[in-house]
Amino acid sequence: MYGEEPLFGLLGRIGRPVDGHRPWPRFVTDRVGWRLLIEHLGGNGWSLLGLWGEAAAVHTALREDLSGDVAVVSLPCPDRRFPSLSGVRPAAIRLERMAQDLFGLVAERAVAGQSIDDRPWLDHGKWGTRHPLAAEPVITTAPGPQEQPPYRFLPAEGPGLHQIPVGPVHAGIIEPGHFRFTANGETVVRLEERLGYVHKGVEGLMRGKTPADAARIVARLSGDSTVAHAIAFARAVEAALGIEPPPRAVWLRALMAELERVANHLGDIGAICNDAAFAFMLAEMGQLREVVLRAADACFGHRLMMDRVVPGGVTPDIAESGRGRLTDLTAELRRRFAPLVAIYDGKASLNDRTVSTGIVSTGLVQRFGAGGYVGRASGRGLDARRSPGYAPYTDLDFEVPVLTEGDVNARVWIRIREVEQSLSLIDQILRRMPGVPRGPDGIVPPPVLPRLPERGGEGMALVESFRGEIMTWVRLAGDGTIDRCHPRDPSWFQWPLLEAAIEGNIVADFPLCNKSFNGSYSGQDL
Amino acid sequence: MLKHILRSLTGGPVTEAAPVPGADTLADLGARVAARSRARLGRSLSIRQVDAGSCNGCELEIHALNNPLYDLERFGIRFVASPRHADVLLVTGPVTKNMADALCRTWDATPDPKWVVACGACAIDGGVFAGSYACVGPVEAVLPVDLRIPGCPPRPVELLSGLLALLETTAAERPR
Ligand code: SF4
Numbered sequence: 001m002y003g004e005e006p007l008f009g010l011l012g013r014i015g016r017p018v019d020g021h022r023p024w025p026r027f028v029t030d031r032v033g034w035r036l037l038i039e040h041l042g043g044n045g046w047s048l049l050g051l052w053g054e055a056a057a058v059h060t061a062l063r064e065d066l067s068g069d070v071a072v073v074s075l076p077c078p079d080r081r082f083p084s085l086s087g088v089r090p091a092a093i094r095l096e097r098m099a100q101d102l103f104g105l106v107a108e109r110a111v112a113g114q115s116i117d118d119r120p121w122l123d124h125g126k127w128g129t130r131h132p133l134a135a136e137p138v139i140t141t142a143p144g145p146q147e148q149p150p151y152r153f154l155p156a157e158g159p160g161l162h163q164i165p166v167g168p169v170h171a172g173i174i175e176p177g178h179f180r181f182t183a184n185g186e187t188v189v190r191l192e193e194r195l196g197y198v199h200k201g202v203e204g205l206m207r208g209k210t211p212a213d214a215a216r217i218v219a220r221l222s223g224d225s226t227v228a229h230a231i232a233f234a235r236a237v238e239a240a241l242g243i244e245p246p247p248r249a250v251w252l253r254a255l256m257a258e259l260e261r262v263a264n265h266l267g268d269i270g271a272i273c274n275d276a277a278f279a280f281m282l283a284e285m286g287q288l289r290e291v292v293l294r295a296a297d298a299c300f301g302h303r304l305m306m307d308r309v310v311p312g313g314v315t316p317d318i319a320e321s322g323r324g325r326l327t328d329l330t331a332e333l334r335r336r337f338a339p340l341v342a343i344y345d346g347k348a349s350l351n352d353r354t355v356s357t358g359i360v361s362t363g364l365v366q367r368f369g370a371g372g373y374v375g376r377a378s379g380r381g382l383d384a385r386r387s388p389g390y391a392p393y394t395d396l397d398f399e400v401p402v403l404t405e406g407d408v409n410a411r412v413w414i415r416i417r418e419v420e421q422s423l424s425l426i427d428q429i430l431r432r433m434p435g436v437p438r439g440p441d442g443i444v445p446p447p448v449l450p451r452l453p454e455r456g457g458e459g460m461a462l463v464e465s466f467r468g469e470i471m472t473w474v475r476l477a478g479d480g481t482i483d484r485c486h487p488r489d490p491s492w493f494q495w496p497l498l499e500a501a502i503e504g505n506i507v508a509d510f511p512l513c514n515k516s517f518n519g520s521y522s523g524q525d526l
Numbered sequence: 527m528l529k530h531i532l533r534s535l536t537g538g539p540v541t542e543a544a545p546v547p548g549a550d551t552l553a554d555l556g557a558r559v560a561a562r563s564r565a566r567l568g569r570s571l572s573i574r575q576v577d578a579g580s581c582n583g584c585e586l587e588i589h590a591l592n593n594p595l596y597d598l599e600r601f602g603i604r605f606v607a608s609p610r611h612a613d614v615l616l617v618t619g620p621v622t623k624n625m626a627d628a629l630c631r632t633w634d635a636t637p638d639p640k641w642v643v644a645c646g647a648c649a650i651d652g653g654v655f656a657g658s659y660a661c662v663g664p665v666e667a668v669l670p671v672d673l674r675i676p677g678c679p680p681r682p683v684e685l686l687s688g689l690l691a692l693l694e695t696t697a698a699e700r701p702r
Contacts, residue, residue, distance in 0.1 A: 126623040168625065171608070175582055176578075176625060198622055200579055201658035202655075204660075217655075220678075223583025223585075224586060283593070283594050286589075287540060304586065304679070306583070343527045346527070520582065
């Protein structure tokens, strides 16, 4: 059967590997090979890690979950048409729509009976240009609001159905996006998301920048995951250049990543409970989150630790008092977090709202390759820190919590367990982090390479953010500047599942479900 | 839970003392706001936050203002759900082209007198996103801006002193 042929086996058969793509291989194939790949994807369980375009090519990254093998497959398409992967990997739908919006690449039907969603996704007709990243962008005059063709929402028809449009500007302090509910009374029959409102043109801005400048942009792709995105980008650039950052930097990065994870999970737990009308938890978790951010500020000089992780290392080093401060922090959090968890567990009225609300099936998270707490609450236990794994996590002890209920409650519990795991990781890192030897001049060098080599190369990285797995792919031009970079936020594979989670729930539970997903708008809008 | 409440009741408030309004934000505001409406808003100021393309970093810190340590509401500053209830629009982000319409419509829906605060580097000058095909640019390219709070993102204390400055100026404008 198809599924039995290993990833590298098939790719070796349909394509040839490209030199200088690290750490995993990239294969270039042709249309026949690409179609064969689609046929195989229909019969096996390889995860889609990403799909992104270029002026005259389309790329996809795949992982064989059992062996952990990862590879990129590329199809040159000078005519800007390619057979669609969306028939066999539904998570590709929005990624292909993005490739169409940015590069004018057209996805064609590849599987019998497949219908292609050719509606624009990020392009709302306002840019004054179409296909802005294509070799020859099409300049348009942005039409006025009256001339704007309305977005075609998918129809949901039947007696007694009504629509509720929400957004892009929402009632709370959150990011903008549009939600179109079709409901029967209180019960949601269908939710369709329309995102792209905060598209900032990140990939276009990065082009031609030095890795150091591009890192500042990537650090602002999604502010809540600034550390994780910066690590993914730095690792991809380092892979492309074939260099290693100083060992201490690797540990400092993990330290920041775990602080970021704890801060976000604490904030999320509080916010989810608040949407179930239990404001007490928001007040308590808000205080704990604040304690973490202040510690981060004291250690690294920025509350969100933005711009601390750079290609080549970390700058600056943790403050002199940092180790002591963080040891106190984990002790304080352990003391204050556990009683709050007990309160969450014991509040029947709260559990009444979170248990069995917004269920996502294991089958769906598998089909969409969703990671993070969304995947792990529904039985998909992948974690990039484990598989493929990266330093220093390969040397650290931690568990990846997995539940199967798939409801809001399970997503809360995954976060609770991950906070506990991260506190343990922070302690381990503090104990084992290598110091930096003083130089002969008595000065301690910062944990960053003095300068990056100016040469070309291709690299990619998989990094676990608090939200799930980030995949970043980069190609450096000969002078060491960014030729093409695609950072794929975990939200891409989680947003579509929110549409499934809310089905059959009441409209009033949407904020709760949405908060339990906490998808990044900015991260997926790019 | 009862134990927890008891401890909170006896332990005193966790809320911290208010910062002194930043001198330069005050000056910045004074000139602009003086020319605006003299209408009295009362001690209470209602803010509608609008994300016009932010990376969500600014939102995280605005959220922090509501945690018990900063406790914004004690100053009579509240975040409201509708622009129709707002005196101030607190705008973040480099105003993406996809959000410009929605931002203008939110402004139109806000009753006079109203103030616009540009929050964060992006809202002030586009930040790292300046020059993108997808961004209009700073908030002032779309709306008249009354106060700028710099930072990427501004720390909660910086947000607080900016908003306090706004509050004190609007209060000082009160006709007797
Ligand atoms: S100012 Fe900084 S934190 Fe705020 S939206 Fe812009 S990039 Fe994000």
